[in-house]
Amino acid sequence: MIRRLALMSLPLLLLGTVACTPETDRPAATGADTSTSRPSPFEECTSLVAEPGAVDTGTPQGDRLPELTLTCFTGGTPVALRDIPGPAVINIWASWCPPCRKELPAFQRLSEQTEGRLRVVGVNTQDSRSAAQSIGEDFGVRFPMLFDQGKAFQRALERNAFPMTVFVGADGGVRHIDTSGALDDAGLAGLVRQHLDIVVPA
Template identity: 30%
Template sequence: MRAVTRRTAMKWGVRMAWHQGLLAVLLVMLVGPARAELAIPLGEGGDQLDVRVIEPPQGAPEDGPLVLWVVNQYGDLPGPESVALALARRGATVWMVDVMDSLFLPRSDVNVRNIDGEPVGSLIQRAVEAGRPTVVVAADRMAVPTLRGMRWWQERSDDPEALAGGVLIFPSLYRGAPVAGEEPELFSIIDATNLPVMLLQPERGVYRHRLLDLRERFLAAGSDLFVQVVPEVRDYYHMHLDEPQPETLEHLDRVMDDPAEARAVQSLPDDILRAIPLLAAAAHPTEVRPIDPERTTPVDRQTGLQPVEPQEAPAFELTDLEGNPQRLDPDFDGVQIVNFWATWCPACVEEIPSMERLASRYPDRLKIYAIAFKQSPEHLREFMQDFDVSFPVPVDPDGAVAAKYDAFAFPSSFLVAADGRIHYSVNAGIIWDTEEVDAIVRELLEIEPE
C-alpha cells in the first residue's frame, strides 16, 4: 500500500487520526485514475521519450494489463485520451507517448513514415520489464513506426512472448498515394512482421476494400492476424470528440454527432482489452523476418493532373441526390470527369467551386460526376445547400465504384476522353479552372490552343 504522509493528509483537510487520514486520501484517489510521468532514454544522443502514465485507481489489481498508446501524428486529442482514461478505469495502466513531440519532429506525413523502430521499440523494451500483459496501440500512419518498433524489440529480445502484440486502428500502411488509379505499395515492414496483430478496421473506412489483400500479406509474413470490422463508422472515429470525457464514456451520444461513432468509441476500451488475450495466445516467433530496404521510405505524392497509359474507364451506375441514375455516357463526344470526394475531406470541398467554373466553360462538351464516397444522401443534401453546382452528385454508398477505379486518396479524379478511356488522373485537390488544366481539357476535346 502506498505510504501517505501527515502533510498530504493535511493538504486534503484531514485533521483526524492517522488511519482516518489514510482512508480519506484513498477514497479521493478511488474517484479516478492517477497520472505520472516517465522518461525513456533513446540511444546515446540524449534523446528521450516523454511518457504520460495513466494508472488505474488505487486498490485496483497490480497485475492489470499495460497498454502502450502511441499518440497519432496530430498530437494529443480528447478522444484517445478519453479512451485511455476508460482503460485505466477498467484496471489497465496506460503509457501514452507522443513520439513526434519527444523527438521535436514537425507533424508531417513524411516525418511520420520515416520514423525508425527505435522509439517504439525502446518503449516496449522498458514496458515488458514489468512482466505484465503488454500491448501496443497505434492508429493511422503511426501504425508503420509501431510495427517497426515491434520488430526492433523482437530483434533484441530473448522472450518475444513478453509482448502480447499490436492493436492497429484504421492503419495506414502504404508508402503514399501513387498516381491515381495505380496500385499503392505497402511498406516493407508488413512483410517483415510476424508478431501477432489485431486490426480494427472501420466499415466505412477508406481502406476497407483492401482489407483482404492486407490480411494475406500479414499471414504470408507469419503474423497471426486478427481482424475486427467496426460497424457503420469511418476512419478517425475515436478522434471526433471535442471535449475530454474523464469520468465516463456512457453519455457520448450527447456529445458526438454520429450515434454509430459514439457506440464505437464506447466499445473501444473493451475492444483493446479483449484483444490482449487473443494476441498473447498467438504464435510469437523468435526468428526475425528480413526487411526490404527498397520499400522503407515514403513515395512522393503526385500532384496535378498526371498523364496515364490510356485504359478503359470502369462503368458504373449510381443514383444522384435528385434520385436520377448516373452513368458514364459511352457515346459522349467530350470529356467526362469522374471525381471521388467526401464531405470530411477539406481538399475535396475546396475544389468544388473551381470544378463548377470549369464545367461552365464547356457546358455541352464536359460532364462531371462528383461521386460521394460512403456518405448518406440525407447528409449530402444538407451539405450541398452551401454550393451552387450544375453537375450531379451520385452516391457510392459502399465504395464499390471507388474500388473499381482504385481510388486511393481523396479527392481522386479521372479524365475520360471521347474514346471511353482514362487519359489523365489526379489524387489530390486541385484548382480546376487554371490555364494548365484548361489546356489538358482542350487537348482531350481536340480544340486548338487559344
Template identity: 35%
Template sequence: MRIRRNLLVWSTVAALVVAIVGGWLFSSASDDGVDANLTNPGVVQDPTIGTNAVAKGETLPAVNLPSVTTGDLTAIFPQGRPLVINFWFSTCEPCRREMPALQAVSTEFTGVVDVIGVNPNDSAEVAAQWAADMGVTFQLYTDRNADLLTQVGVGTMPTTLFVSTDGIIVDTHAGEISSKELRAALTKNFGIKA
C-alpha cells in the same frame, strides 16, 4: 535464510535491469526517426506515394451509382462527351476548395464536357445539403459500397479522373486541383480550349 533473501533481492534487481535494457533496446530499434509533428500545419500536401493505382489507358468500369438528388441508379460512363469524375466527401477541406473550379467548368462547358462528383463517404442527404451550400449544380452520386472507387483504384481524395468519349481513363489528378490545372487538363486531354 540470509542467503535466500540475498538471492531473491539480486534476482529481482537483475530482472529489472534486463526489463529496462530490453525496453530501451526495443524502443530504439523501432524508432524510424520520424515524429508526429506536422511540417506545415493546415496545409494538405499532394500525396507522394502510389496511393492511386488508376491505370491510364484502362476502360472506365461499368458501374451504376445512385444519384444524390433522386436516388435513381445511373450508369457512370461518357454520354457522347468527355467526362470529368471528381471523388470527394463533405468534410474534405481540399474537396471544398476545388469545388468552385469544377462548378465553373461544368457551367462554362455545358454540352462540351460533363462533370460529375462521386462521394463514397456521405449519405445522399449530407452530400445534397453540402452541394446546395456550395452552389454545386452538376450531377453528384454516392458510392457507399466503394464500387467505382475500388475498381478505378482511388486511394486519396480528392482525385479527379479524365475520361475520353469512348470511356478510356486518359488522365488523373490526385489531390486538390486548381482552376488553372483543371483547364490545362481539359486542353491537354480533350483539346478543349479552356
C-alpha cells in the same frame, strides 16, 4: 477517501487519452439517410444516361471506366458509369475532405464554362447524404451527382486518394486520373486541355 477520488477520476483520464483521427471525425456512410426536407441542389442524372449507340464501343484510347452502376443523388434510374457520354470529368469527393470542398466551386465553374462540350459529374462517396447536400447548397454545386455509399468506384479504380478526378475521352477511355490535391480553375483547365483537348474559356 483519497483512494476513492483516484478511482473516480480514472475514467476521465482514460477519456482524455483517446486521439481524434480522420476516421473518428468522418460521418458514417449510411443509406438510411436517404433524403432531407429540402430539394437537392444537384441536377438530375438524365443527361448521364446515354442514348443507344451514343457511346463508342470500339477500342478506346485508355482503359474504360469500371463496369459499375451507381445511384443518382436525386433518385431515378441508376447510372452505369460506362454509359456516361464523354468527354467527361468525374470528381470523387466527400464533405469531410477539406481539399474536396476547396475545389468544388472550380468544378461548378468548369461545368458552366464548357456546357455542351464537356460533362462534369460528381461522385459523393463514404459520406452522408445530408452532409453532401449541405455542401452542395453552400457552394452552389449544381452538376449531376452520383452517390457511392461505400467506395466501390475507388476500389474499382484501385485508388484510395481524396480528392480524385477522372478524365474520360469521347471514346469512353480513361485518359488521366488526377490525385494531386485540390485543383483550382487554372489547374483544372490545364488538365482538361492536356488530356481532353478542350479549351476552357478564361
